[in-house]
Amino acid sequence: MLITTSYDPQPEQWEAALALSGQLKQLDGSQMAVRLVERKQFSLPRLRQRYSDSDIMLVSRERIEYYQEHQPVLFFHPSTAAIRIKRLINGEHDPLMELSAIQAGDRILDCTAGLGSDALVYSFATQGNGQVTALESRIIPYLVLKHGLGMYHSEVPGMDEAMRRIEVVQADHYDYLQKQPDNSYDIVYLDPMFRKPIHESSSISAIRFLADPRAVTELTILEARRVAKRVIILKEHRDSGEFARLGFAAVKRSTTKIAYGVITL
Structure with missing residues (x-):
């Protein structure tokens, strides 16, 4: 799984992405390959191609979003x-x-x-x-x-x-x-x-x-x-x-x- 941010992240977004990466590794008992990567100007499909990984957790200013190919994006909303x-x-x-x-x-x-x-x-x-x-x-x-x-x-x-x-x-x-x-x-x-x-x-x-x-x-x-x-x-x-x-x-x-x-x- 890739952990990244939205474009042009604020320092707190990168810190949140770093903390999220640590949480995933801890909760999963290191069974999941988790990589923290810089977004730069890459689109999500380009990130998947670049790192050969289809799962992406994205930290934006407002929320975190989970992307898996061919599935709806998952994020919190009170609905x-x-x-x-x-x-x-x-x-x-x-x-x-x-x-x-x-x-x-x-x-x-x-x-x-x-x-x-x-x-x-x-x-x-x-x-x-x-x-x-x-x-x-x-x-x-x-x-x-x-x-x-x-x-x-x-x-x-x-x-x-x-x-x-x-x-x-x-x-x-x-x-x-x-x-x-x-x-x-x-x-x-x-x-x-x-x-x-x-x-x-x-x-x-x-x-x-x-x-x-x-x-x-x-x-x-x-x-x-x-x-x-x-x-x-x-x-x-x-x-x-x-x-x-x-x-x-x-x-x-x-x-x-x-x-x-x-x-x-």
Whole structure:
């Protein structure tokens, strides 16, 4: 993988690229060949050709971007979270927050963070008094999310603060749950890659090829039952058999293809 910057980088961009290179090498256990290269005036296709490497992580002034040939560029953006937060500000309802019975001061564990849309809404809804821990097992999405939450600036009141409060951890959710004390989180939330994908979802397309494709296991739910104090929520395709397989007795369906399964503790 190549690490580079946008054209004519500021010193802080180069420093960020250097730090990112070190993080990748550390997280990957040196299994990935990571090279920090100067952008100069090379286009991305020219860099690929010059260094015989198709994967590029680019550090710009506003964000980091991940490029892989024939795949959509991956970068952090709050996406639908910004719309949902605006609705909360206006006193409108959010189905996930209602199912969670979210309260100020809640501790939430998002086991499958992806690009953090639901974690961001949770963080905003706790009104600055709670804590959201967002787990992402895959290295590239983890770094894009962690840096994005720290760099992105929004004009939506309170959203920047909500982003900065989220703790992002690179971990497999089952391994992480095993290490947590009983009743240590009020809410445990799971939004895995759907067993029946929604291909028309533009927000998922950029991360689909990088995300962990594994299904949630029964052992994970057993650990979640121990760790969660109040509720476990699973987001899946409305026609999914995962709700029944994993013991989610209550399923709230909507007019979209998305549904939420709930285990109340």
